[in-house]
Amino acid sequence: MKLSKRLATIDALITEPEDIIWDCCCxxxxxxxxxxxxNAANKVVFVDIVPDLMANLELLLLRVSSAQSMHSNNDQWxxxxxxxxxxxxxxxxxxxxxxxxxxxELLLKLMQQVVANNSMHxxxxxxxxxxxxxxxYTLRTGLDLLGLGLLSEQIIVDNKRFYEVIEVSFNSNTTLSKTGDxxxxxxxxxxxxxxxxxxNHYTKMLNKDALYYQKVITDYQGLIDS
Ligand SMILES: C[S@@+](CC[C@H](N)C(=O)[O-])C[C@H]1O[C@@H](n2cnc3c(N)ncnc32)[C@H](O)[C@@H]1O
Known part of the structure; x- marks a missing residue:
């Protein structure tokens, strides 16, 4: 199975052996x-909230495991x-x-919960x-407020859509900017x-909250010459 460009970009950021990789909202x-x-990690943990999806994924993993003599649940996955x-x-x-x-916005909520539910240690x-x-912009603002710093960030286009891949950690002293400087x-x-x-998007949003969205527009306009 060939990964999409978006998922391949994430995959390429995992270059060192890890103990655990969490594939959240998998x-x-x-x-x-x-x-x-x-074998990027000793263990890959798949997390999603939809029972049918997870039941099918577990069946697939069991099939792959037995075909490849991979260890069972709670070991490699x-x-x-x-x-x-x-x-x-x-x-x-x-x-x-x-x-x-x-x-x-959901991603920020999940990050706030993960941070609240796990000790800083x-x-x-x-x-x-x-x-x-x-x-x-909202996500980056919230991550910065949580105290996360930037490790890397990049823009990619996949299937004619733009995405940002943002790598953050509490161990980084590099400030995460709202616009991805x-x-x-x-x-x-x-x-x-x-x-x-x-x-274009934030200009359309001006009629919802002119003060806030004008600030967002000004921040993006300040980035690079068009
Ligand atoms: C579009 S898929 C993303 C799949 C994959 N991560 C990717 O980027 O291609 C979004 C998934 O997020 C899951 N999801 C949404 N909210 C969630 C939550 N609070 N906890 C766990 N999974 C969630 C949905 O069930 C859905 O399967």
């Missing part, structure tokens, strides 16, 4: 399956049917939490790789098109 589980296949906001991270492990494919060493569907390339046509799409 749906079909394509990302976690690819990570499992290349685990399927959790639950709200991502309630996950309990493990202490003393090198782990990455991936949350991708949900709206930026554990969570400070966790790397989070986030890829929201839109609402990145580090990810823009001044001469890149794709980046210019993405910026224009954001400006």
């Amino acid at each position: 749906d079909h589980g394509y990302l976690g399956l690819a990570l499992l296949k290349r 685990q399927v959790l049917c639950k709200d991502v906001g309630t996950i309990k991270l493990t202490s003393d492990t090198k782990q990455v939490v991936v949350i991708a494919g949900v709206g930026g 554990i969570i400070q060493n966790v790397r989070f790789i986030l890829c929201p569907v839109q609402h990145t 580090m990810m823009w390339q001044y001469d890149n046509a794709v980046h210019k098109a993405y910026k224009q799409q954001l400006l």
Whole structure:
């Protein structure tokens, strides 16, 4: 199974062996399956809130495990049917939490819950790789308020849609900007098109809250020359 460009970009950020990788909001589980296949971690934990999806994924994993003599559940992989906001991270492990494919506002809510439900002693060493569907300005504002710092950020186009892949950690002292200061390339046509799409969107939002959205527009306009 070939990963989409978006999921392949996330996959490519996991280069060092990990103890645990959390594929949160995993749906079909394509990302976690690819990570499992290349032994990117001792264990891949798949989390999604929809029971049918998780039951099917578990059956698939059991089939793959027996075909490849992979170890069973709770060893190399685990399927959790639950709200991502309630996950309990493990202490003393090198782990990455991936949350991708949900709206930026929901993603922020899940991150706030994960941070509230796990002790800072554990969570400070966790790397989070986030890829929201839109609402990145809100997400970035909230992540910064939580105290998360930037590790990396990039813009990608997949299936004619723009996405930001944002890597953050409590261990980073680099401030996460609301507009993704580090990810823009001044001469890149794709980046210019993405910026224009954001400006068009926030201009339409001005009639909802002129003061707030004018500030958002001004922040994006301050980034690069069009
Ligand atoms: C579009 S899929 C994303 C799949 C994959 N992560 C990707 O990026 O392609 C979104 C998934 O998020 C799951 N989801 C939404 N809210 C959730 C929550 N609070 N906890 C766990 N899963 C959730 C949905 O059930 C759905 O399967």
